Amino acid sequence: xxxxxxxxxxxxxxxxxxxxxxxxxxxxxxxxxxxxxxxxxxxxxxxxxxxxxxxxxxxxxxxxxxxxxxxxxxxxxxxxxxxxxxxxxxxxxxxxxxxxxxxxxxxxxxxxxxxxxxxxxxxxxxxxxxxxxxxxxxxxxxxxxxxxxxxxxxxxxxxxxxxxxxxxxxxxxxxxxxxxxxxxxxxxxxxxxxxxxxxxxxxxxxxxxxxxxxxxxxxxxxxxxxxxxxxxxxxxxxxxxxxxxxxxxxxxxxxxxxxxxxxxxxxxxxxxxxxxxxxxxxxxxxxxxxxxxxxxxxxxxxxxxxxxxxxxxxxxxxxxxxxxxxxxxxxxxxxxxxxxxxxxxxxxxxxxxxxxxxxxxxxxxxxxxxxxxxxxxxxxxxxxxxxxxxxxxxxxx
Amino acid sequence: xxxxxxxxxxxxxxxxxxxxxxxxxxxxxxxxxxxxxxxxxxxxxxxxxxxxxxxxxxxxxxxxxxxxxxxxxxxxxxxxxxxxxxxxxxxxxxxxxxxxxxxxxxxxxxxxxxxxxxxxxxxxxxxxxxxxxxxxxxxxxxxxxxxxxxxxxxxxxxxxxxxxxxxxxxxxxxxxxxxxxxxxxxxxxxxxxxxxxxxxxxxxxxxxxxxxxxxxxxxxxxxxxxxxxxxxxxxxxxxxxxxxxxxxxxxxxxxxxxxxxxxxxxxxxxxxxxxxxxxxxxxxxxxxxxxxxxxxxxxxxxxxxxxxxxxxxxxxxxxxxxxxxxxxxxxxxxxxxxxxxxxxxxxxxxxxxxxxxxxxxxxxxxxxxxxxxxxxxxxxxxxxxxxxxxxxxxxxxxxxxxxxxxxxxxx
Numbered sequence: 001x002x003x004x005x006x007x008x009x010x011x012x013x014x015x016x017x018x019x020x021x022x023x024x025x026x027x028x029x030x031x032x033x034x035x036x037x038x039x040x041x042x043x044x045x046x047x048x049x050x051x052x053x054x055x056x057x058x059x060x061x062x063x064x065x066x067x068x069x070x071x072x073x074x075x076x077x078x079x080x081x082x083x084x085x086x087x088x089x090x091x092x093x094x095x096x097x098x099x100x101x102x103x104x105x106x107x108x109x110x111x112x113x114x115x116x117x118x119x120x121x122x123x124x125x126x127x128x129x130x131x132x133x134x135x136x137x138x139x140x141x142x143x144x145x146x147x148x149x150x151x152x153x154x155x156x157x158x159x160x161x162x163x164x165x166x167x168x169x170x171x172x173x174x175x176x177x178x179x180x181x182x183x184x185x186x187x188x189x190x191x192x193x194x195x196x197x198x199x200x201x202x203x204x205x206x207x208x209x210x211x212x213x214x215x216x217x218x219x220x221x222x223x224x225x226x227x228x229x230x231x232x233x234x235x236x237x238x239x240x241x242x243x244x245x246x247x248x249x250x251x252x253x254x255x256x257x258x259x260x261x262x263x264x265x266x267x268x269x270x271x272x273x274x275x276x277x278x279x280x281x282x283x284x285x286x287x288x289x290x291x292x293x294x295x296x297x298x299x300x301x302x303x304x305x306x307x308x309x310x311x312x313x314x315x316x317x318x319x320x321x322x323x324x325x326x327x328x329x330x331x332x333x334x335x336x337x338x339x340x341x342x343x344x345x346x347x348x349x350x351x352x353x354x355x356x357x358x359x360x361x362x363x364x365x366x367x368x369x370x371x372x373x374x375x376x377x378x379x380x381x382x383x384x385x386x387x388x389x390x391x392x393x394x395x396x397x
Numbered sequence: 398x399x400x401x402x403x404x405x406x407x408x409x410x411x412x413x414x415x416x417x418x419x420x421x422x423x424x425x426x427x428x429x430x431x432x433x434x435x436x437x438x439x440x441x442x443x444x445x446x447x448x449x450x451x452x453x454x455x456x457x458x459x460x461x462x463x464x465x466x467x468x469x470x471x472x473x474x475x476x477x478x479x480x481x482x483x484x485x486x487x488x489x490x491x492x493x494x495x496x497x498x499x500x501x502x503x504x505x506x507x508x509x510x511x512x513x514x515x516x517x518x519x520x521x522x523x524x525x526x527x528x529x530x531x532x533x534x535x536x537x538x539x540x541x542x543x544x545x546x547x548x549x550x551x552x553x554x555x556x557x558x559x560x561x562x563x564x565x566x567x568x569x570x571x572x573x574x575x576x577x578x579x580x581x582x583x584x585x586x587x588x589x590x591x592x593x594x595x596x597x598x599x600x601x602x603x604x605x606x607x608x609x610x611x612x613x614x615x616x617x618x619x620x621x622x623x624x625x626x627x628x629x630x631x632x633x634x635x636x637x638x639x640x641x642x643x644x645x646x647x648x649x650x651x652x653x654x655x656x657x658x659x660x661x662x663x664x665x666x667x668x669x670x671x672x673x674x675x676x677x678x679x680x681x682x683x684x685x686x687x688x689x690x691x692x693x694x695x696x697x698x699x700x701x702x703x704x705x706x707x708x709x710x711x712x713x714x715x716x717x718x719x720x721x722x723x724x725x726x727x728x729x730x731x732x733x734x735x736x737x738x739x740x741x742x743x744x745x746x747x748x749x750x751x752x753x754x755x756x757x758x759x760x761x762x763x764x765x766x767x768x769x770x771x772x773x774x775x776x777x778x779x780x781x782x783x784x785x786x787x788x789x790x791x792x793x794x795x796x797x798x799x800x801x802x803x804x805x806x807x808x
Contacts, residue, residue: 006603007596136399170401188416191423203627210629211636229636261402283402290399 002043002161003248004202011039015157016255020182028179032256033148039157044121051120052155055081059130060150063143071138075131082127085119090323122160124320128287129154133168135291144168149175158252162245164263164283171258178257190254197247200240208237219390227394234381235374239267242281268373271365272358273334273341276373288317303343310342311335321380326387330379337372427611434612437619438464441472447496447648448516449527451632455561456520458630459621459643462614463568466517466531470539474513479800480539481514481791484528485546488721489518491780493653493770500780507788511801519562524548524718525707526558530565533712534574541800543791544708545717550746551681551700554707554718556581557588571605580706653770654777661770662726670772674727675735678742690738692745700746704753713754715798717790719783720746722761724769756794760786 002008015035022028040049055078062074083091088111096104120126133153137143144150152175153168178186212233219227246263253260263283270276277285293313299306311332318331345351358365375394378387391397446469451457474480483489483501491499505514517528524546532544548554558566569575570585589598608614621627622643629639633646653661662670678690685691708716720743722728731739743759750757760783761768768779775783795801
């Protein structure tokens with residue numbers, strides 16, 4: 001975790017201090033831009049920076065041109081780059097291996113010879129933010145003309161590694177306003193979020209990870225209470241891990257006067273699955289909604305299309321978390337869940353009754369939602385056969 | 398345009414959160430925590446310390462700090478007493494010996510009240526790990542000290558120790574608690590250049606420097622030892638136990654002597670154990686012109702280099718290295734020729750340590766299989782024999798170095 005390295009700590013202290021010691025707001029932005037480049041270069045290295053720089057330049061130029069076809073082409077390039085760096089081996093294994101192992105093998109070797117050892121740092125975030133930017137410009141939004149501001153939007157260091165996935169229409173005004181004057185309130189808020197984030201990550205999530213890692217191999221020999229405890233630990237761990245990162249990112253941004261969007265809003269208090277996705281990894285779920293689900297047609301073309309669009313969107317949402325089938329299945333599981341959640345009320349007789357029941361007893365909805373979400377983490381963390389076996393043991397089947 | 402993302406969770410914190418108050422509290426909290434850590438670790442808080450058991454060592458996610466270990470010494474040893482720090486690995490830690498039958502308890506009994514024996518050996522540690530670092534850091538406060546550790550023949554005594562205990566070496570080095578010693582500095586420079594990336598070194602440096610200022614490791618060890626622990630780990634299998642203060646765990650080392658000597662050695666491990674026994678000498682020797690076993694020059698050279706840099710010159714004379722022989726049962730299974738090589742290894746290793754300026758001796762040659770619990774660890778009976786031998790050597794060192802001269806007690 002980059003945020004827990006002492007290099008990052010030293011870097012952040014120097015940058016925050018230097019940023020506010022620079023006497024003019026415009027110079028501060030230059031200083032911040034330089035710091036972001038240093039950060040990116042340190043953690044990504046030249047091999048990781050090069051593709052991002054190329055994508056950044058073409059995205060900037062396409063946005064500046066406001067040409068719809070250019071924007072579309074560069075969006076495709078960004079998605080292509082993401083697929084190439086993150087999903088090539090997965091796609092080769094999934095799509096080719098069963099049909100032609102020899103071809104798959106040679107493609108794997110070819111891909112490995114041109115790809116870096118690991119995907120460029122934050123490539124998913126870059127791709128998503130660039131697609132968002134070009135989509136908005138293509139829909140009539142104003143492009144970012146100032147190259148420095150574009151660089152800052154692209155490689156703003158607090159959100160570079162783990163989000164939140166920013167919207168440039170929110171980020172730039174916040175940056176421009178925030179850099180003008182130092183405010184002690186921002187410093188306090190920032191430190192509080194950073195402390196909260198570190199506590200979530202280091203004290204809670206890392207310990208839950210140790211607990212889960214030590215207990216999960218003996219899942220079958222645990223009693224019902226022990227098994228549910230493991231699932232609860234998994235659920236707590238992922239929330240604390242993800243939201244801890246987000247808190248730290250939001251906190252560091254706040255030290256620089258920038259307000260980043262919230263990423264988590266008490267998701268385990270959601271009363272239904274739609275509510276859950278309004279609270280869980282908000283910047284990702286909103287991105288999926290705005291740039292995948294709605295462009296696919298959303299809920300505008302009947303139930304069948306709506307279900308299909310939901311499944312595609314959530315399948316991709318799952319795949320975003322990593323190149324493995326269990327992530328896709330986790331996404332589809334939630335896609336199906338949302339379909340049921342959005343349509344059960346239409347079932348004659350039972351539907352309205354259930355709906356009334358959930359309105360009258362919101363706790364029942366909360367319990368059902370969390371049961372669904374927590375059980376789903378088995379799919380997120382473990383390969384399908386293992387997850388199914390664990391679920392069977394969990395429910396005594 | 399798409400809908401903007403929420404910039405706040407809607408939670409109203411204003412009734413309890415004031416940024417300026419929070420910042421002031423943050424600074425005051427850090428200062429207070431740092432002050433508490435300094436005070437408690439300097440004074441010592443291990444009221445029932447016997448040795449570093451699994452729950453008090455990195456195996457149990459507990460990393461004793463340098464100052465904490467020095468605190469134990471300060472708590473136990475008056476300046477007018479001779480400080481005997483025991484380092485080394487699980488053999489000297491006393492694995493297989495209950496706390497009351499531990500060999501260092503016997504050593505303390507034999508040495509008497511003028512000496513204070515502290516068992517700072519860790520499982521799997523080198524003779525330059527843990528206790529060695531603490532002894533060197535305390536050389537000013539306790540100039541009358543003896544450091545005793547065990548080793549195996551020609552195991553290179555790297556001056557920077559080995560993981561997972563090397564953190565103590567870095568801590569002592571970066572806080573200026575070790576003597577300036579050029580041969581060791583050269584080895585450390587080699588280590589930095591070959592085994593760590595720049596980013597790793599920067600991170601280590603950052604961690605140690607921050608810890609020097611804030612003393613967070615001391616604070617958390619104190620909390621973990623006296624109040625509650627926060628990290629689940631393999632040595633406390635249940636969740637409630639993982640949160641227990643580490644002082645609640647008694648030293649419950651099993652007793653080898655609870656098992657009859659004939660049942661202690663597991664036949665299924667015999668081949669593996671024999672490979673280890675042969676390994677004590679196998680790679681180090683070749684045949685001389687007359688067919689005799691001869692130490693390879695490359696091994697000798699490597700050993701000389703590391704032994705020279707392992708401890709500063711002025712501390713070599715107070716350092717007693719005990720070379721641990723294997724259970725005679727296994728040694729007896731060696732061929733006559735292999736036994737000759739094994740004996741040569743111990744003889745030569747002792748000579749090499751002595752040549753490098755250390756006090757050295759081997760132990761275990763006249764021991765009975767019942768003195769061992771397994772291939773290498775001693776039973777309480779073996780521990781008593783070891784204690785007797787080590788006590789004599791310590792008294793000899795203390796005599797040579799003038800530690801036994803009467804001095805007026807401190808006010």
